[in-house]
Amino acid sequence: MASSIGMMDSAYFVGRNEILTWINNRLQLNLTRIEEAASGAVQCQMMDMTYPGVVPMHKVNFDAKTEYDMIQNYKVLQDVFNKLKIEKHIEVGRLVKGRPLDNLEFLQWLKRYCDSVNGGIMNENYNPVERRNSKGGNRNVKGLKGSKSLQTNTMNHPGSGDSLSMNRTFGSKQLRSSGGADGANASADIQALSKQVCDLKQSVDHLEKERDFYFAKLRDIEILCQASALEDDPMSLAIKKILYAADAKGSALDEAQEYLNDVINGVEDEGEGEGEGEGEDEGEGEVEDEIKT
Numbered sequence: 350m351a352s353s354i355g356m357m358d359s360a361y362f363v364g365r366n367e368i369l370t371w372i373n374n375r376l377q378l379n380l381t382r383i384e385e386a387a388s389g390a391v392q393c394q395m396m397d398m399t400y401p402g403v404v405p406m407h408k409v410n411f412d413a414k415t416e417y418d419m420i421q422n423y424k425v426l427q428d429v430f431n432k433l434k435i436e437k438h439i440e441v442g443r444l445v446k447g448r449p450l451d452n453l454e455f456l457q458w459l460k461r462y463c464d465s466v467n468g469g470i471m472n473e474n475y476n477p478v479e480r481r482n483s484k485g486g487n488r489n490v491k492g493l494k495g496s497k498s499l500q501t502n503t504m505n506h507p508g509s510g511d512s513l514s515m516n517r518t519f520g521s522k523q524l525r526s527s528g529g530a531d532g533a534n535a536s537a538d539i540q541a542l543s544k545q546v547c548d549l550k551q552s553v554d555h556l557e558k559e560r561d562f563y564f565a566k567l568r569d570i571e572i573l574c575q576a577s578a579l580e581d582d583p584m585s586l587a588i589k590k591i592l593y594a595a596d597a598k599g600s601a602l603d604e605a606q607e608y609l610n611d612v613i614n615g616v617e618d619e620g621e622g623e624g625e626g627e628g629e630d631e632g633e634g635e636v637e638d639e640i641k642t
Contacts, residue, residue: 361457365449368456376477382555383456384447388413389422392459396429398475399463404429406483419445435462449562567592583612 365383372380376394380386390411397404405425413419423441430437437458443451571592574585587605594601 361454363457363460365453368453368460371460372456375471378477383449383453384555384558386456387444387447387452388419389426389444392455393422393426393429394477394480395459395463396426397480398472398477399466400429400433401472401475403432406480411481416445437462447558449559583609 368383369380372378372386372391372395375398376391378391380391386392388410390409390413393404393409394406397406408425409422410418413422420441423439423444427439429435430439440451440455444455570588573579574588574592579585587609590605590608591601594604
């Protein structure tokens, strides 16, 4: 099934909004950009929903930020593909870079594959939040052990608990007397501002990636139009008018279309002129033949 999904399949015409809705509804997430799924964790859980129990979710890292951690997720996904005999090569090197187009194409393929298995019907018995937190039990156990050791220490040293309580009471009174409320407010403001800075940095990174992506596309088009075989082609010249337009406010599309129309009309006029000339030559030839006879 995987090998039969070609690039011209309808799957690759599904928009990013539909893909994001599909992911958010099934996995109870709140993704707003395709690149947020570049870590490979979403893809692993989609396969886990399609084939419950096949994916070792305890190995999937939803907090993966570095390329190394992301690659580990894709290794898990590739192992699942191999186990299910799915012939699909994962372009890990491109996906972990967070390129929008590469990640969109892979998610389009994944949606098409999952829909072909389950008919596009959501597995109502699957709890995505519980499966994501399946490896959180170890942390709870550690916290439980910590609380037990603290309780044991207090029982062995009963006086330490009283002294600890007295220290806390004294410390809290001292904090209130020295304007602790103002310090708490300042700390909350700092945290809020830090969050805003992080959000702005992420937005800038996203915009820079999109800028580089579309600039690379335009550069490829420019190189193609500069090829010697196409340099004087009317379509190439029209594209160059758009690429090299100096006026940032207006659109050069109208000028390019007008140029193409002029070229097409000029070719048609030349064709009509040649047709009329040939007709006159044929008429003159017929008259000469009649005179001779």
